[in-house]
Amino acid sequence: MSTATVSGPDIDSDPDHLRLRGRTLPRWAPLAGAAGAVVVSLLIYLLTPVDSEIQIVLMAALGFVVATTVVSTVVEGGRRARDRFATTLVYTAFLLALIPLVAVLVSVISKGAGRLDAGFFTHSMNGIGARDVGGGIYHAIIGTVEQVLLASVLAVPFGLLVAIYLVEYGRGRISRVISFFVDVLTGLPSIIAGLFVLAFWVLALDQGFSGFAGALALAVLMIPTVVRSAEEMLKLVPNELREAGYALGVPQWRTILRVVVPTALPGIVTGVMLAVARVAGETAPVLLTVFGTNLINSNPFSGEQSSLPLYIYSQAGQPQKFAVDRAWAAALVLIIIIMVLNLAARLFAGRNRLK
Amino acid sequence: MATRIDVTGLTAYYGKFKAVADVNLTIEPKNVTAFIGPSGCGKSTVLRTLNRMHEVLPGARVEGKVLLDGEDLYGAGTDPVNVRRTVGMVFQRPNPFPTMSIYENVIAGLKLNGVRKKALLDERVEESLRGANLWEEVKDRLGRPGAGLSGGQQQRLCIARAIAVEPQVLLMDEPCSALDPISTLAIEDLITKLKSSFTIVIVTHNMQQASRVSDATAFFSLEKTGDPGRLVEFDKTSKIFTNPTEKRTEDYVSGRFG
Numbered sequence: 001m002s003t004a005t006v007s008g009p010d011i012d013s014d015p016d017h018l019r020l021r022g023r024t025l026p027r028w029a030p031l032a033g034a035a036g037a038v039v040v041s042l043l044i045y046l047l048t049p050v051d052s053e054i055q056i057v058l059m060a061a062l063g064f065v066v067a068t069t070v071v072s073t074v075v076e077g078g079r080r081a082r083d084r085f086a087t088t089l090v091y092t093a094f095l096l097a098l099i100p101l102v103a104v105l106v107s108v109i110s111k112g113a114g115r116l117d118a119g120f121f122t123h124s125m126n127g128i129g130a131r132d133v134g135g136g137i138y139h140a141i142i143g144t145v146e147q148v149l150l151a152s153v154l155a156v157p158f159g160l161l162v163a164i165y166l167v168e169y170g171r172g173r174i175s176r177v178i179s180f181f182v183d184v185l186t187g188l189p190s191i192i193a194g195l196f197v198l199a200f201w202v203l204a205l206d207q208g209f210s211g212f213a214g215a216l217a218l219a220v221l222m223i224p225t226v227v228r229s230a231e232e233m234l235k236l237v238p239n240e241l242r243e244a245g246y247a248l249g250v251p252q253w254r255t256i257l258r259v260v261v262p263t264a265l266p267g268i269v270t271g272v273m274l275a276v277a278r279v280a281g282e283t284a285p286v287l288l289t290v291f292g293t294n295l296i297n298s299n300p301f302s303g304e305q306s307s308l309p310l311y312i313y314s315q316a317g318q319p320q321k322f323a324v325d326r327a328w329a330a331a332l333v334l335i336i337i338i339m340v341l342n343l344a345a346r347l348f349a350g351r352n353r354l355k
Numbered sequence: 356m357a358t359r360i361d362v363t364g365l366t367a368y369y370g371k372f373k374a375v376a377d378v379n380l381t382i383e384p385k386n387v388t389a390f391i392g393p394s395g396c397g398k399s400t401v402l403r404t405l406n407r408m409h410e411v412l413p414g415a416r417v418e419g420k421v422l423l424d425g426e427d428l429y430g431a432g433t434d435p436v437n438v439r440r441t442v443g444m445v446f447q448r449p450n451p452f453p454t455m456s457i458y459e460n461v462i463a464g465l466k467l468n469g470v471r472k473k474a475l476l477d478e479r480v481e482e483s484l485r486g487a488n489l490w491e492e493v494k495d496r497l498g499r500p501g502a503g504l505s506g507g508q509q510q511r512l513c514i515a516r517a518i519a520v521e522p523q524v525l526l527m528d529e530p531c532s533a534l535d536p537i538s539t540l541a542i543e544d545l546i547t548k549l550k551s552s553f554t555i556v557i558v559t560h561n562m563q564q565a566s567r568v569s570d571a572t573a574f575f576s577l578e579k580t581g582d583p584g585r586l587v588e589f590d591k592t593s594k595i596f597t598n599p600t601e602k603r604t605e606d607y608v609s610g611r612f613g
Contacts, residue, residue, distance in 0.1 A: 171413060240450040244513070246411060248464030248520055249440030258467050262454040 025075055030068060030088065037063035057099070061092045105335075112332030115325045121333075125294035125306075130318040137330050139296040143211060143305035144337070147290065148280050150215035150300060151222055156272055158219075159226030166227070167234040168256050185224040193220040194285025202289060209291035211300025214307065217285035222275040229271025233264040269349040277338045283309040308334040358424045358441075358523040358554050359384045360405060365419035366583070367400045367409055374400045376583035378419070380573055387546060387555045389565035389592065392575035392607070397584030398558050401575070402526050405556065406442035407435040423524070440468075443522035447529040449509035451501035451516070458497040460512055464520035479519050487515035488545050507538025514545065518553070525549065527557040531564065543568050562608055566596045574604045 041060035044050055068088045073081040123136030162182070166175055197217040201207050237260050245255030261268070286292075291304040292314060308330055316327035360382040367375050375397030382388045390398035403409040404417050407428060421428040428438050451460045459466070461480045470476065480497065484490040489511040493504070501512050510530060517525060527546070531539040546555060546568045559565050565572055572595040577584040588595065588604045599605045 238450070240446060240448060241452060243408065243411060243446065244450045244452070244516075245463075245467070247406065247408060247439055247444035247446075248467070248516065249436055249438075250464060250467040251436050254467050259452055259454075259463075263452070265454075 022077065022080070023075055024080070025072060025084075029071070030084075030091070033068040033071070033088075034064050037061075037067060057096075061096060065089060065092055108328065108332050108335060111325070112328035112330075115329035116332065120326075120329060124296045125311075126296070128294070130315075130320040130323045133322050135322075135326060137308065137311055137326075137333060139293070140306040140308045140311035140330065141333070141337075142296065142298050143214075143290065143300075143307040144280060144309075144334070146298070146300040147211050147214045147218060147286065147305070147307055148276060150212060151218035151279055152272070152276060154215060154219040155222035155226055155275070159223045159275075160230050160268070162223075162227045163230035163234055164256060164261070166231055168252070168260070182224050182227050185220070186228065188221070188224075190217075190221055190282050191284035191288070193217045194288035196220070197285070198288040208302070209289060209304045210302055211290055211297075211305040214286045214290035214305070215300065217289050218279040218282060221279050221282065221285070225275035225278060226272055229274065230264070230268045233267035233271065234260060236267070237263045266349040269345045273342050273345045276341060280338055280341075281309055281334065283313050286310050287313070308337075360524065360554065360556075361420075361422040361425075362401075362405075363420045363422070365401065365404060365417065365421065367397065367404055367417050368415065369412065370414035373583040375575070376585055378586045380586060380589045382554060382556060383571065384554050385550060385552075386570040387550050387557060387568050388571045388573065389569035390556065390558045390573050390575060391560075391562060391565050392584070392587075393577070394560075395580065395584065396575040396577045398573075398575045399528055400584075401586075402528055402556060402558050403444075405524070405526055406444055407438045408444060410435070440464075440520055441522055442524040442526060443517035443520060444526045445510070445513050445517050445528065445530050448533050449506055449513050451504075451509050451512050453500070453502045455501060456498045457493050457501045457504070457512060460501040461515050461519050463516055468520075483515040483519040484512075486518050486549070487511045488541060488548075489515055505538070507534050507541060510534060510538065510542060511545065514542075514549075518549070522553065524554045524556065527555065529558050529560060532560060539564070562596075566592055572596070574599075574601075574607060576603055576607065 037060045040063060041056045044059065045053075045056045050056065065085065065088045069081055069085040072084040076084070119134065120136040121141070122138055123134065124139040125135045128135035162178065166179060169175075170178065194217045197213050197220070201213050201216055202209060207213060241259055241263060242255055245259045246252070250258075286307050287310060290307060290310065292306050292310045293304040294306070297303050297305050312327045312330045312334070315323045315330065318324070362378055362380050362382075365375070365378040366373065378397075378401055390402060392398050400409060405421060405428070409415050409417055417429060419429075423438075423441065427433065452463055455463060458480055461483050462470075462476045465476065465479060481490060481494075484493065489508060492508060493499075493512075501509065504512060510533075514525075514530075531542050534542065543564065546557065549555060557565075557569065569592045571590065572592045573589040574587045574595060575584050576587045588599055588601045590599070595604060596608050599608065605611075
C-alpha cells in the first residue's frame with residue numbers, strides 16, 4: 001500500500017505521461033473480505049432456513065473468493081484481479097484443507113482425553129471384558145513400538161542402500177528393473193503384505209504369530225517409501241559436491257558416505273519418518289501376522305502380541321461405551337507417539353546441520 | 356616438488372561425440388599455463404582429462420597419453436583416486452561442502468582419507484588457509500559453515516581445500532568467472548604466489564587474466580559447432596598475445612572474433 005503522494009505534473013489528465021502507479025486495494029482488504037463473507041454467511045445461517053454447516057462454510061469460502069475478485073476488478077483492473085483471484089483461491093483451499101485435520105484432532109482429543117490416566121498406560125487388557133471400566137494399552141504400546149522399531153531396522157538400511165545404488169551407481173537395465181519393482185511395491189495393498197507374511201513366514205515356515213512376523217510385513221510396506229524418498233533427496237545433492245570430493249582424491253564410496261549422504265540427511269530422515277508414521281497405523285497386516293492378545297508379551301520373536309491399531313480395531317468394534325472410550329484414548333496415544341517420533345527425528349536431523 | 360605434464364595425441368569423447376581431438380602440449384613445472392578459446396572448444400574437457408575427472412561423467416572416455424613426470428595417467432593399473440590426490444582441482448563455481456565448517460572443509464581431503472591426528476590437522480588448516488590468503492579473514496570463525504562465506508572467500512576456501520592434500524599440480528576451471536573484480540584480483544595474486552610450489556593450469560574466458568597470470572598459453576578453437584575442438588597454438592604467453600604464429604590466434608586475442 002502506497003500512501004506517499006508524488007507532487008509534479010497532473011498525471012491523470014496527461015495522456016502521454018508514464019503510468020507506473022496503479023490504484024490498489026488497501027492491505028487489509030482480503031481480511032475485510034474474509035470477515036465480510038463469514039458475517040454474511042452467519043447471518044444467512046441464523047435468519048434463513050439454510051441449516052447445513054457444510055453449506056454455510058462453502059458459501060463463506062465462495063463469497064470470499066467472489067467478493068474479493070469483483071471488488072478488485074472494479075478498483076484495480078484485470079491483471080491484479082486475476083492475481084487476487086488466484087491468491088484468495090489458494091488461501092481458501094488452505095483453510096478448507098485444515099478443516100479435516102482440525103476436526104480429527106478435536107474429536108480424538110475430546111473423546112480420548114477423558115480416559116487417559118496412569119492406569120491406562122500401565123495395565124493390559126488381561127481379564128477385562130468389554131463391559132468393564134478398567135483396562136489399558138500397556139501391551140499394545142509395547143507391541144507397536146517393538147514392531148515398528150524392528151520394521152525400521154529391517155527396512156531403513158535396506159531402502160537406503162537401494163536408493164544409493166539407484167542414484168550413485170545404477171546404470172542401464174538393472175537399475176531400471178529395480179526402479180520398476182520399487183514402483184510396483186509402492187502400490188502394494190497393505191493387506192497383501194500381511195497375507196504374504198502369513199502364508200510364507202507364519203504358515204509355510206511354521207514360525208507362528210509373532211511381533212517379528214508383523215515387523216516383516218511392515219518392512220515390506222516401508223521399503224518402497226524409504227527408497228523413493230531417499231532417492232529424491234540424494235538426487236538433489238549437487239553433482240559439484242561429488243566432483244569436489246573426487247577431485248580431492250577421495251574414493252567414490254567415501255564421498256557418498258561422508259559428503260552426499262550427510263548433505264541429504266535431513267530430507268532422508270523426513271522420508272523415513274513418513275514411512276514410520278504410515279506403518280505405525282497399519283491394522284490389516286498386523287492382524288494377519290501378530291494376531292493380537294489381551295496379555296503383555298514383550299518378546300516380539302515369540303507368541304502373539306498386540307498393537308495400537310489392532311487394539312483400536314478390536315475395542316471400537318464392541319458395542320459397549322467403555323470399550324469405545326478405550327479405542328478413542330488409544331487413538332489419541334497413537335497420534336501422540338507418531339508425533340513424538342517425528343519431533344525426535346527432526347531434532348536429530350537438525351543437530352547434524354551447522355548453526 | 357612440482358611436476359611436468361606431457362600430453363600426446365589426446366582425444367576426448369562424450370559418448371559418441373568427439374569433444375576435442377589430437378591435443379599435444381607440454382606443461383612446464385612451476386609455471387602457470389592458461390587455456391583460452393571460445394565456448395565449446397574443449398579447453399575444460401582437456402583440463403579435466405589431466406586428473407581423470409573427465410571419465411566421471413557417464414559415457415565419457417579418453418584416447419591418447421598424459422604423462423605426469425613420465426608416468427602415464429591412463430596406463431593400465433593407474434588408480435584414478437591416486438591421480439586426483441596428485442593433481443588437485445578447483446571448479447568454476449565455489450563448492451564448499453555444505454554440511455562442514457570452514458575447518459572441516461579445509462581438511463576434508465585429509466580426513467576423508469583417514470588422517471586423524473589433531474595436531475597435524477590444525478597445522479595443515481592454518482598452513483592451507485594462509486596459502487590461500489584466507490587465514491586472516493576466517494581465523495576467528497573456523498567453526499562456522501563454509502557456505503556462509505562470500506563467493507570470493509568460498510573460492511579461496513576451495514583452493515585451500517585443494518592445496519591441503521599437497522598435490523603436485525593444481526587445475527583451475529574458470530576459477531574467477533563467478534566472482535567480482537576484487538575477488539578476482541585476490542585469486543590472481545594467489546595464483547602468482549602458488550606458482551612457486553605448484554604446477555598450475557587454468558582455464559579462463561578472460562584474456563586479460565590469461566595475459567596477467569600465465570607463463571604459457573594454449574589457444575583452442577573449433578571450425579564449427581559439432582566439430583571437435585583442436586589446439587591451435589601453444590607458446591609463451593607473451594608470444595601468443597603479441598606475435599602469434601597463427602592467424603586465428605591473432606584474430607581471437609585481438610578481439611576480432613569470439
